[in-house]
Amino acid sequence: MSPEVKEFSAFAVQGLQVRTTNAAEQTAEAKIGALWGRYFSSPGAGASAVYGVYSGYEGDWTGAFDAMAGNEVAMGAAPQEGRVIVQVQGGQYLVFRAKGAMPQAVIEAWGRVWQYFSALRTDWQRCYATDFEQYLSADEVAVCIGVKPV
Numbered sequence: 540m541s542p543e544v545k546e547f548s549a550f551a552v553q554g555l556q557v558r559t560t561n562a563a564e565q566t567a568e569a570k571i572g573a574l575w576g577r578y579f580s581s582p583g584a585g586a587s588a589v590y591g592v593y594s595g596y597e598g599d600w601t602g603a604f605d606a607m608a609g610n611e612v613a614m615g616a617a618p619q620e621g622r623v624i625v626q627v628q629g630g631q632y633l634v635f636r637a638k639g640a641m642p643q644a645v646i647e648a649w650g651r652v653w654q655y656f657s658a659l660r661t662d663w664q665r666c667y668a669t670d671f672e673q674y675l676s677a678d679e680v681a682v683c684i685g686v687k688p689v
Contacts, residue, residue, distance in 0.1 A: 542633040542655060544663075547683065549629035551616060552590045552671070554578060554609015556623050561600055571606050572642075578608035583619075587611050591645075591672035592625050599667055600656075627669045632683040639678055648672075648682040656684075664689050 555578050557570040564571055575591075578584050588611040595605035607625055618624045633655070637648035656665060666685035673681045 542635045545634050551612050551614050551626050552592050552609040553612040553622050553624045554607045556607040560603050575608050589674040593670040596667040635682045645680050
């Protein structure tokens, strides 16, 4: 199934954040799974729309990046103690949807992202600014990758 191109307005997400790399996430040094565990055991988790946000990219997919688990908040909101706020950039995103048990559905969607961008792309280039996971229900996720036309 091909991804859908969708325009998003900028929005803000508040939550817990870690810095990691894709290489580290394939080892015992993985941080993202534990990040989600901490998030869901914290007060206010899931109080509004739930997002995973990826930002602060150090170059491309091979470098370090920030991963956040959080909730959407009003633009300009002050962060709660122990939390950070990231502004997701407005613009064009390729949307990869998956439905099923979590976290397997998220893993499946990211697998499609990697497959899509591992092919020689002549239509879209990743921006490496902000990408996000939008949890649409308990068993549905949309992985949204910021892009620009080639």
